[in-house]
Amino acid sequence: MRVRVPASSANLGPGFDCFGLAWQLYNEMEFLPASELKISGCPEKFQNENNLAYRAYLTTLEAAGLPPEPVEIRFLSTYIPVCRGLGSSSALIAGGVLAANELHGLGLSPDKLLLIAAQAEGHPDNVAPALRGGLTVSSMENGRVLSASFPLSDKLHFAVLVPDFELSTELARSVLPAQLSRQDAIFNVSRAALLLKALETGDAALLPVALQDRIHEPYRTPLIPGYDRARELALNLGAAGLCISGAGSTLLCFASGEDFAPRMAAAVAEEFPSWRVLPVLPEREGAAVID
Ligand code: HSE
Numbered sequence: 032m033r034v035r036v037p038a039s040s041a042n043l044g045p046g047f048d049c050f051g052l053a054w055q056l057y058n059e060m061e062f063l064p065a066s067e068l069k070i071s072g073c074p075e076k077f078q079n080e081n082n083l084a085y086r087a088y089l090t091t092l093e094a095a096g097l098p099p100e101p102v103e104i105r106f107l108s109t110y111i112p113v114c115r116g117l118g119s120s121s122a123l124i125a126g127g128v129l130a131a132n133e134l135h136g137l138g139l140s141p142d143k144l145l146l147i148a149a150q151a152e153g154h155p156d157n158v159a160p161a162l163r164g165g166l167t168v169s170s171m172e173n174g175r176v177l178s179a180s181f182p183l184s185d186k187l188h189f190a191v192l193v194p195d196f197e198l199s200t201e202l203a204r205s206v207l208p209a210q211l212s213r214q215d216a217i218f219n220v221s222r223a224a225l226l227l228k229a230l231e232t233g234d235a236a237l238l239p240v241a242l243q244d245r246i247h248e249p250y251r252t253p254l255i256p257g258y259d260r261a262r263e264l265a266l267n268l269g270a271a272g273l274c275i276s277g278a279g280s281t282l283l284c285f286a287s288g289e290d291f292a293p294r295m296a297a298a299v300a301e302e303f304p305s306w307r308v309l310p311v312l313p314e315r316e317g318a319a320v321i322d
Contacts, residue, residue, distance in 0.1 A: 032061065032062050032063070032130060032133055032134050032320060032322070033059060033060065033061045033062075033107065033320065033321045033322050034059070034060055034061075034062070034126045034129050034130050034133075034318060034319065034320055034321065035057050035058070035059045035318065035319050035321045036057060036058050036059075036060075036122040036123075036125045036126045036129075036161055036318040037053040037054055037055065037056065037057050037118075037122070037160070037161060037164065037314040037317060037318065038053070038054040038056040038057070038058075038110075038111040038117040038118050038119070038122060038161075038311075039051050039052060039053045039054060039117070039118035039121060039122075039157045039160040039161050039277075040052050040054070040116070040117065040118070040191075040276040040277055040281075040283050041116075041118065041154075041156035041157045041276070041277040041278075042156065042244075042247065042274065042275065042276075042277060042278075043226060043242070043274055043283070044222065044226060044241070044242035044243065044244045044248070044272075044274035045218075045219045045220075045222035045223040045226060045241070045242070045243065045244045045246070046156075046168065046223050046226065047219070047244065047246040047247050048154045048156050049155075049156055049168050049169055049170060049223075050156060050166070050167070050168055050223070050226075051118075051155075051156040051157055051159055051160035051161075051166075051167050051168075051169065052160055052165070052166045052167075052183070052313060053160035053161060053163075053164045053165060053313065053314040053315075053317055054117070054189075054191075054311040054312065054313065054314055055311065055312040055313070055314045056110050056111060056117070056309070056311055056314075057108070057110055057111070057122075057314075058106070058108065058109045058110065058111050058119070058122045058123070058126065059106075059107040059108045059321070060084060060104055060105065060106055060107060060123075060126045060130070061103075061104070061105040061107055062088070062102055062103070062104055062130035062131075062134050063102065063103040063104075063105070064100075064101075064102065064103075064134070065101050065102055065103035066101060067101045068080060068085065068101050068102065068103075069103040069104070070082055070085065070103075070104045070105075070106075071103075071104075071105050071106065072105050072106030072107060072109070073106040073109060082104065082123070083120055083123035083124055083127065083151075084104055084123040084124070084126050084127035084130075085102070085104060085127060086124075086127065086151065087123065087124040087125075087126070087127030087128045087131075087147070087148065087151050088102060088104075088127035088128070088130055088131040089127075089131075090127075090128075090147055090150075090151055091127065091128045091131035091132060091137065091139070091144070091147055092131050092135065092137075094139065094143070094147050095131075095132075095135070095137040095139060097135065097137070100135070102130075102134075112193050112281070113197065114197035114198065114199060114200075115193055115194070115197065115198070115276075115279075115280050115281045116198065116275065116276040116277030116278050116279045116280060116281045117191065117193075117276055117277065117281055118157040118160075118161055118277060120152065120157075120200075121148070121152055121157035121158045121161045122161055122318075124148050124151045124152055124158060124161075125148050125158055125161040125162045125318045126318065128144050128147050128148045128151075128162075129144065129162070129318050129320065130320075132144060133320050141162070141163075142175075142176070144162060145158065145159060145162055145163070145176050145178060146174075146175065146176050148161075148162060149169070149171060149176045154171070155169035155170070155171055155176045155178060156169055156277075157277065159176070159178040160314075160317065161317065161318055162317050162318050163178065163180065163317040164314050164315045164316040164317030165180050165181070165183060165313065165314075165315050165317070166180065166181045166182070166183045166230060166313070167179065167180055167181070168181060168227070181227055181230065181231065182230075182231045183230050183231070183313055184230065184231060184232055184233030185233070186233030186235075187230065187233050187235070187285060187286075188285075188286040188287070188288060188289055188291060188292075188310070189283060189284065189285060189286055189310070189311050189312070189313070190283075190284045190286050190291055190292040190295055190308055190309065190310045190311060191276060191281050191282070191283055191284070191308070191309050191311050192261055192265070192273075192281065192282040192283075192284060192295070192299065192306060192307075192308055193280075193281045193306060193307045193308075193309065194255065194257065194280040194281065194282075194303070194306050195303075195305035195306055196256075196280055197280065198254055198255065198278060198279040198280040199278075200277075200278040202254065203247075203251050203254060203278035203279055204278065206250045206251065206254065207246070207247055207250050207251075208250070211245075211246065215245040215246070218243070218245050219244060219245055219246055222240065222241050222242070222243050222244065225237055225240060225241035226238075226241035226242065228241075229241045235271035235272075235285065235287070236271075238271040238272040238285050239271065239272050241272075242272040242273070242274050242285070244274070247275070247278075248274065248275055251275055251278070251279055252275070254279060254280075255275070255279050255280050255282070257302075257303055257306075258282070260302065261282055261299070261303065261306075262282070264295065264298045264299065264302065265282070265284045265295060268287075268291060268294050268295055268298060269286075269287035269288070269291060270284045270285060270286055270287060270291060270295075271285045271286070271287060272284075272285045273285060286310075289310075291310075292308055292309070292310035295308045296308040
């Protein structure tokens with residue numbers, strides 16, 4: 032049985048640990064009954080019992096009251112860049128959860144699958160769009176995940192700027208302050224609400240303010256060498272705004288039109304030749320069993 036899981040960008044500026052958006056950029060995995068664990072198609076260091084897709088698969092069996100079952104996992108395609116803030120670990124977790132439910136006919140509800148995935152990941156902002164697609168705002172409360180889907184205008188275009196270096200979420204979280212002032216909380220709440228409206232209506236004029244953040248970006252941009260120049264290039268080429276995708280290192284550009292990505296790619300090729308620029312389209316459906 033094959034599953035296809037989309038990449039996602041969490042946070043989207045002010046929506047730290049809550050907002051997420053799925054992309055038409057996927058990993059595909061095949062799960063097969065087996066007599067012992069076998070994992071192929073990914074780097075050797077992930078071909079063991081610590082593999083996130085396998086851990087999530089086992090956790091889902093356990094949640095359904097079943098004992099562990101061996102499985103063979105074949106990674107058929109892995110287009111989601113690893114450790115770059117595009118939800119690669121959430122995609123593995125979402126794939127493992129979905130596959131266990133389907134392969135063993137567990138009949139767990141979509142809400143339960145989301146809860147298992149969010150607990151495995153530690154926060155719901157990537158697993159919600161990975162499983163459900165689209166633009167989501169999620170919150171964990173008393174052992175439940177509340178996740179709502181929000182409309183996304185077709186007028187907006189997006190491109191991701193993927194640096195040539197990884198940024199671990201652990202490191203990117205370690206630099207964040209534990210406390211926030213009331214002023215900063217108000218700053219973020221207002222921007223987050225404006226951002227949802229901008230994404231719904233496609234009103235790019237709201238984005239320069241709506242993408243502002245004071246919870247994480249000011250502390251994380253120093254971890255992304257080249258950030259200031261990349262931002263300048265994107266804005267000079269007409270991007271309406273940009274934010275760090277998830278915990279980074281990728282930057283998500285809110286593009287001005289379909290020609291933004293090729294123009295940005297040309298500029299980036301000059302200054303950051305080993306970075307990649309990918310146009311990305313929102314994925315509306317989320318993780319799916321594809322056969
Ligand atoms: N919201 C998370 C963060 C996403 O920014 O740390 C990364 O898993």
